[in-house]
Amino acid sequence: MAQTSLGATSRIIRWIDHRLPFVAMLQRELYDYPTPRNLSYWWNFGSLSGIMLVVMIVTGIFLAMQYTPHADLAFDSVERIMRDVDWGWMLRYAHMNGASMFFALVYIHLFRGLYYGSYKQPRELLWILGVIILILMIMTAFMGYVLPWGQMSYWAATVITNLFSAIPLIGQSIVTFLWGGFTVGNPTLNRFYALHYLLPFVILAVVLLHLIALHRFGSNNPLGIDKRGPQDTLPFHPYFTIKDLFGLAVFLLIYSFFVFYAPNFLGSSDNYIPANPMQTPNHIVPEWYLLPYYAILRSVPNKLLGVILAFGSIFLMFLVPWLDTSPVRSARFRPVYKWVFWLLVIDVIALGWVGANPPEGLVVTVGQIATLYYFVHFLILFPVIGKLERPRPLPASIAAAVLQSGGGTGLGAAGAPVAKP
Amino acid sequence: MADLTQQNVSGAHAEETRRDFLILTATAVGAVGVAATIWPFIASLNPARDTLALATTEVDLAPVQVGQRLTVAWRGKPVFIDHRTPEEIKTAEDVNISDLRDPQPDSARVKKPEWLVIIGVCTHLGCIPLGQKTGDDRGPYGGWFCPCHGSIYDTSGRIRQGPAPANLVVPPYEFTGDTMIKIG
Secondary structure, X not given: OOOOOOHHHOHXXXXXXXXXXXXXXHHHHHHHOEEEOOOOHHHHHHHHHHHHHHHHHHHHHHHHOOOOOOOOOHHHHHHHHHHOOOOHHHHHHHHHHHHHHHHHHHHHHHHHHHHOOOOOOOOHHHHHHHHHHXXXXXXXXXHHHHOOXXXXXXXXXXXXXXXXXXXXXXXXXXXXXXXXXXXXXHHHHHHHHHHHHHHHHHHHHHHHHHHHHXXXXXXXXXXXXXXXXXXXXXXXXXXHHHHHHHHHHHHHHHHHHHHXXXXXXXXXXXXXXXOOOOOOOOOOOOOHHHHHHHHHHHHOOOHHXXXXXXXXXXXXXXXXXHHOOOOOOOHHHOOOHXXXXXXXXXXXXXXXXXXXXXXXXXXXXXXXXXXXXXXXXXXXXXXXXXXXXXXXXXXXXXXXXXXXXXXXXXXXXXXXXXXOO | OHHHHHHHHHOOHHHHHHHHHHHHHHHHHXXXXXXXXXXXXXXXXXXXXXXXXXXXXXXXXXXXXXXXXXXXXXXXXXXEEEEOOHHHHHHHHHOOHXXXXXXXXXXXXXXXXXXXEEEOOOOOOOOOOEOOOOOOOOOOOEEEEOOOOOOEEEOOOOEEEOOOOXXXXXXXXXXXXXOEEEEO
């Protein structure tokens, strides 16, 4: 086995590494790890998401030490965290806004994958693991939202669990089973709390698999072509550790702004009213990161079909590697897809707007068109464009493209000409 | 397993059949054991006995005036009791059944026409429809209106518009006196 430069520094580390090659693994995967030299800042969002997962687990564990999972006590225990526990307000605001930040990062990460074709052969499983992480995140976020036991918590739990009542014949029994009672109540709160604590560690495990799959072939890159040799790559450390750290600093500024200056901007004020099982709030709205799915659910006038399409909109992601028939990864060389991609971005934002507003008049029409487009985009446009489009010629190699564009560093975003240093 | 398969090809036939049989039965017993072990875990999530015990609610209807609506709690859910006016009863009875999404005559939904007793939980996604308080939006059919996704119910609690697939559910109840009912 090759001697590691990290391990070489100490006899103890060498002794350990011989028996448990941990330092050697760090050396290989975080230090030498050959990374495409042309990665743009769009490639920061994976590591940022990973850091955010750790922040959520740490703040969550400390909140759990103060929180009481009982229908009669939960709301007050959260208020106690806000008012009486030292720094409790900060832990809770960091956790609350952390969920929003986590989803924002993951959605950007996902759209980056869609633009640069990161899901294509040989990274299909990497993509599928990512979709699994997203689904687990949605489940975790939903159950966490229920824990403060405010009005929105209670009615979100009611509406979402009732989605399963759309299943023919056994639907209502499933819902009673999920609740552990005849309504959302204390048994529901208790099991959601247990699962909300469990699922992040499941996510952590899937993230590990995601990383193993990633490091099998390494990151995709803005050109979407394979790296062919050392001239196409840079070692991960220090080039990308420093780039990731700089991105982290910028991200933390934005995150801190929300935590300290606008902690309730992304939430609903109705959740500061204790849960009342006898009264539904007039406007039920999920958190912003679930609005597009909610819009799809509401846009279909049939209950069962609405539920199927809302779930289907996420499960469709599993099929993306096979729906896209184009052999070219990066949209930069796909003259048609390059534009159609932005239609999807606009479509999803439109769905978010629809989900946030009461279903009347224009909102309904926009919702139905946007829902239709979402499915047309993946099920029809993806395969058809891949077949008909004539991709532009790909560069010979990453190095050739980088050097040709004038930048010696290979770190310029979007391949724009960069002045030589 | 790969070794066993190879033996199957070359070895004596009788012995492999017995080994296959043992593997199959052992696996089957193991699977049953796993299922039997998982069962209590899953079943523990069902409503517990104390939850099931809270099953009946008695209501005195005497103070409810004609045209007044009362909400009571049964199994943690709101139950709407409507002392219907003669006009409301007439509109509920005059509806052409075949126009309804969930066809049910009004007579099948009441024990006495002036008293409508229904569970106040929208059959779409479980919100509580408006219409119980004075000044609430009752929707164009004079019954109930669910603010969450816009389902509209008539004076018999039947679905008329919006995404809900079924009528508001009539709970099991009986009259224990002229103006006393027991729900559940």
